[in-house]
Amino acid sequence: MALDHSCQVQRHPLAERGHDLYETPDVAVEALLRVERLPHRIWEPAAGRGAIVRALRRAGHAVIASDVADYGFPLDFVRDFLTETRMPDGTECILTNPPYRIVEPFVERALNLCPHVVLLLRLAFMESERRRGILEGRGLARIHVFRKRLPMMHRDGWQGCKANSGMAFAWYIFARNHTGPTVIDRISWENDTPCLHRDGDER
Secondary structure, eight states, rough: OOOOOGGGGOOOOOOHHHHTTTTTOOOHHHHHHHHBBOSSSSTTTTOOTTTTHHHHHHHHOOEEEEESSOOSOOOOOEEOOOGOSSOOTTTTTTEEEGGGGGGGHHHHHHHHSSSSSEEEGGGGGGGGGOOOOOOOOOOOEEEEEEESBBBBBBBBTTTSEEEEEESSEEEEEETTOOSSSSEEEOSSSSSSSSOOBBBOOOO
16 A cells, blocks of 8 residues: 655654654664674663663663663663763674764764774665765675665654655664675565674674
């Protein structure tokens, strides 16, 4: 059945979007875990209401959760990620779904802080000349593109109709010591892909 355009991509004024909280569906994290071997101790610096944190903890990871705002989910600290100067003690990886409106400085800060960065980003993030400093020569090892649009990527507080995302998303895997081309593959958020655990220790 065709979806009404109102259920598709809509741009909201910044005043309405607040801190740009879009909760990540569990299936997106589960799909990532089927194709990537992640370090045990991870930092989620845009934790929001804890969607990614809960999914990672269910899989056995120790996760440090922080955000610029308190949405009611228990955080280890509340602080602006763009002001951070070091990783929390013992953490080996940053994994997050960055706020869209500050995505470029957010990604750059993550890459400066940590040798192993995993980000859920729009597939269109690969475009644009101005992102050369982020996407080229920074260890972008793999991009896992979802075969089907992710479900339920709605802005926090959205009261309209629910639908699959109107945008294509992918997991971007940065490993600082990676050299050579970026590998692009296709993954599914439905549980029909084999376990392909890749070596996540390219740090």
